[in-house]
Amino acid sequence: MARFVVVRLLAGAATMWAVSVLLFFGINLLPGDPAAAALGSSATPAQLAQYRIEFGLNRPITVRYADWLGGVLHGDLGRSFPSGTPVTELVGPRIGYTALLALLTLLVLVPLGVSLGVLSGTREGGRTDRVTSMVTLILAATPEFVIAAALMLLLAVWIPIFPRVSLIDTGSPVGGQLRVFVLPALTLVAAGAAQTCRMIRACVIDVLEQPYIAMARLKGVPERQVIWRHALPNALGPTLQVLAINLGWLFGGVVVVEAVFEFPGVGRALTQAVAERDVAVVQSLALIVTGVFVVGSVVADIAASVLNPRLRRHL
């Protein structure tokens, strides 16, 4: 067991390292000169050279990689190329907002998706299942921006209870501005819960077809206990993996929703930085998003193995 955890953690670290290599070299091999992008077309060759020296761009790429990786390991993400501001200062608040949005979304999405999935999985083919399946299929097939626009129209325009755009006042504490998180979070819940529910429904149906469930019923165990004690613990492992995928998606893949609500999150920061050739910000954000994904799946793997006694004993 301990060995499995160590191996899994090492594999996670190795993935992160490989991602850092791909990111750094990939981004630096892209056409486009960060110095020219930062200083504009009127810059003289001398100014460009000066800029490159200041940001260390004249050094060999391997040295720059080692330098960057060393900094990352110490919590220093380097400086933004156009402005020279430390990257941590630029992206820190963005990550905070995105984390808060992801947290709020998951607080609703997990109970909703899991309970709907279990509900329809245990009533496969019944009315509840058919209705849930239809609704979730429609929601899963609807583009996120359509859901976002519909919610905005409903809850910000017709019944104006939430702000139409999610502008955050950086001066005052976020705790008092939770209202601006509501519409983006609802959009993400609608988009994410549909898929979560469908995957959990499939896990539950699969487990309910196992012979030991039939045996529990023949043993005289009440149905509620069959579901909660016999079926769900065995369906939980795959469910955790689904939730880990959700977490990664919420952290890096919600650009469209952020754009609709003008929410200052990681996704928009990332697209903005790409447009500005802000290499330092792009690689830092990409690394952080990957990190959340990797940590999420490592935790889910370990949790699943803890839940599975066979793995627990043999690993």
Next chain:
Amino acid sequence: MAPEPGSSSATVMDVRALEVVTRTGRPIIEDVALTLRRGEVLAVVGESGSGKTTTALALLGATRGGARISRGQVDIGGRDIAALREAQQRALRGRVISYVPQDPSTQLNPAHRIGRQLGEALALVDRDDEASQQELLTRVNLPGEAAFLRRYPFELSGGQQQRVAIAMALAASPEIIVLDEPTTGLDVTTQQRIIQLVRELADAGEAGFVYISHDLALVSEVADRVAVMFRGKVIETGTVREVLGAPKHPFTRILAASAPGPHGVNIVANEVGEAVDVEASDGPAEAWTALRVEALPPRMPVADPVGVLEVRGLAVSYARGRRARNVLADVNLTIAARECVGLVGESGSGKSTLGRTIAGLVAPTAGSLTWAGHELAAQVRRRQREQVRGIQLVYQNPDRSLNPRETGFEAIARAVRSFDPKVGAAARTDRVHAAADRVRLPRHLLGRRPTELSGGEKQRVAIARALVALPELLICDEVTSALDVSTQATIIQLLRELSDEGLAILYITHDLGAVRSLAHRIAVLNQGEICEVGPCEDVLDRPQDPYTAELIASTPLMRV
């Protein structure tokens, strides 16, 4: 506990006119009537598809796959369970009637400890404490220790799992316990211990037992009364002596006479002496009266044996380092051309591993394989095409080894193509037909998919697929274990014919009777080592090794 006077004869279950129909209304069982008394073991026997398991489940008010109980009564505990609602049925299950499944390895919840699974059953009568759990374990001859209760199902052997399942069934002291083929898939020695346990519990008046089985010899050892099922109906009921000693129905007569034992396999033959597959024949029952049962005579050892396969010092272990487990150790075995060698042993003895190693599917850790005078590479993909062609393997369960989407023709034709890519379409069809004829599979069945074939027909497709490679050695890994008795006999007769035609066969099985009727020589494998090799008659009649003797003693014998 000793049976109270009078209580042993109390009727605990009365089934009348029970009918179960499929979703489309087709009856699976019809007009089934059974009675069971306390302290009695009632066996329900029949071939696969006769409705045994459907009957077993219906006794608990349960059905499978959309089927439903459409008529009849199952009176237990003073109520008709068939007429109750699901929740009320469940209240009777465990407390009044309980169930022991065929394959406990898939029926025990893999995520729950043994103690918890027993506790759940004990909770039905509010006795869920550790002392009761331990006491329950000792009743089924398992160690009543706290450590055992903390184990998970996968940490137990098959026999222990089945004991736990029986313990669960006993937990709430029900009046009726239904055992559905409880020892199929277990070793003969384990099987012997389980049926002894059932007999002891019945004799102690603990409950009445319904024992579902296809094995008449086994039934004759454990049951008081027998009900014979045939095509969804009970055709005969009575004491073991009445039914098996003097069967009235022609089907029962065939079933009783063809029961295999350590003395060999019996063939059900028609007027012209052809082996008949009872499962696949769907004529009127009267046709059975014309059938007779013949024992397959034992075979003489091959004259002038010339070794074609030499296994020398073979060892196989799974995993490495601390967890390494030796599956085979220093195995030496020679198979001569035209010879059939029976390889017997209990599950876990390594007999399948030996077959797979010879076929090149498992890499040995030591030792060598020689084929026709040349060294054989360990892995099948390193072997020469000619060597791969010469050694073919057939698996136990054709449901798993055949692709469900492929017809028999496609499966066999694909094998032709893979060994002879240049053969034309017409020649390929001829080769497929020749292979089908050789395994006596009617050509019109070649267009069917596995689900449309009987068990014996599927196994014939699997054997034909191996034979199109024109092998010199056929490795048969428990190819008859999943089949009905009469079907087993037809496949064994087929293998005998192939063997007489000059095919060398390594026949892997736990069935000593089959080996006696098929093999020239027999090798006994015990925990990865060959403990005895010799001509069939010598080994089976005068075993030198105590393990062989125990195997033979544990094989059920028809006693009426």
